[in-house]
Amino acid sequence: EPEVTQTPSHQVTQMGQEVILRCVxxxxxxxxxxxxxxxxxxxxxxxSFYNNEISEKSEIFDDQxxxxxxxxxxxxxxxxxxxxxxxxxxxxxxxxxxxxxxQYFGPGTRLTVT
Amino acid sequence: RKEVEQDPGPFNVPEGATVAFNCTxxxxxxxxxxxxxxxxxxxxxxxxxxYSSGNEDGxxxxxxxxxxxxxxxxxxxxxxxxxxxxxxxxxxxxxDKLIFGTGTRLQVFP
Numbered sequence: 001e002p003e004v005t006q007t008p009s010h011q012v013t014q015m016g017q018e019v020i021l022r023c024v025x026x027x028x029x030x031x032x033x034x035x036x037x038x039x040x041x042x043x044x045x046x047x048s049f050y051n052n053e054i055s056e057k058s059e060i061f062d063d064q065x066x067x068x069x070x071x072x073x074x075x076x077x078x079x080x081x082x083x084x085x086x087x088x089x090x091x092x093x094x095x096x097x098x099x100x101x102x103q104y105f106g107p108g109t110r111l112t113v114t
Numbered sequence: 115r116k117e118v119e120q121d122p123g124p125f126n127v128p129e130g131a132t133v134a135f136n137c138t139x140x141x142x143x144x145x146x147x148x149x150x151x152x153x154x155x156x157x158x159x160x161x162x163x164x165y166s167s168g169n170e171d172g173x174x175x176x177x178x179x180x181x182x183x184x185x186x187x188x189x190x191x192x193x194x195x196x197x198x199x200x201x202x203x204x205x206x207x208x209x210d211k212l213i214f215g216t217g218t219r220l221q222v223f224p
Contacts, residue, residue: 031210042217043158043201048210056210091157098210102148105157 002026004106006092012112013082021077021109023092031055032075033093033103034067043091049075050098082113115140118215120202126221131192135218137185137202146205147178149187151198152217158201161187192222 005024013019025032034046048055049067064080075094079086089110093103120137127133139147147164162169164176164185175188185202199217206213 033210033212035212043212043214045211045213050210058211089155101146102160102163103212104160108157110155 002028004092004094004104006090006106006109008109009107010110010112012114015084015113016081019079019082019111021079021090021092021111023075023077023106024073025075025092025094026104027073029094029096029104031095031098031101031103032067032069033095034077035091035093035105036060036088037091037108038088046077048098055098079111082111084113087111087113116215117141117213118202118204120200120215120218122216122218124219124221126223127192129192129194129222129224131222132188132190133192133220134189135187135200135202135220137187137215139183139185139202139204139213141204141206142183143207144183144204145207147176147185148203148205148212149174149176149185150201150203150214152201153198158203158214161200189220192220194222194224196220197222 007022032049037043047057047061066078089108091108092106095101095103149161150158152158168177173190177186201217202215204213
């Protein structure tokens with residue numbers, strides 16, 4: 001069964017550093033997403049991406065965040081200058097079509113900012 | 115008012131029991147509904163989509179009441195492996211994002 005994969009599983013970084021989180025969506029899916037979950041809180045939408053551009057973003061997704069599909073398989077989330085409050089699980093998801101369709105999540109990257 | 119509300123639980127039930135979770139959503143423009151399960155520190159895994167007519171998948175039955183903006187999940191014959199947090203998830207018309215509830219924790223004991 002096809003799966004979304006993410007690397008690394010855990011990333012520790014110092015405040016102010018840049019991090020890149022990587023995802024490989026399911027191969028025949030067209031929509032890609034990033035969500036985050038701060039420990040003990042609910043899963044929150046960050047951004048959706050379709051046809052090589054951002055389709056929708058939340059108020060959390062400010063100028064320090066960016067997404068890219070650098071090649072035919074990878075989908076990345078970059079945080080330019082990390083803050084302590086960026087510490088969270090970051091989940092990548094993909095779907096065949098936009099949000100009303102079933103979204104499948106990767107195992108997540110745990111980001112710890114110190 | 116929260117967009118998606120769930121009783122956080124925990125629901126502690128013995129193996130073999132039937133348990134039901136409820137969820138309400140605030141936006142009447144919501145169009146797609148899902149139940150996901152999440153194990154501790156893992157990703158949300160799609161359990162089932164919820165259709166207007168109600169739907170069943172093995173021991174799991176989901177119901178939707180659009181008039182009351184209410185979704186339910188029934189688990190019959192609970193197994194130890196059903197222990198997890200159950201997330202009620204909603205998508206609104208013409209948006210990409212899923213809106214998650216905070217989840218209901220289920221603990222099945224022997």
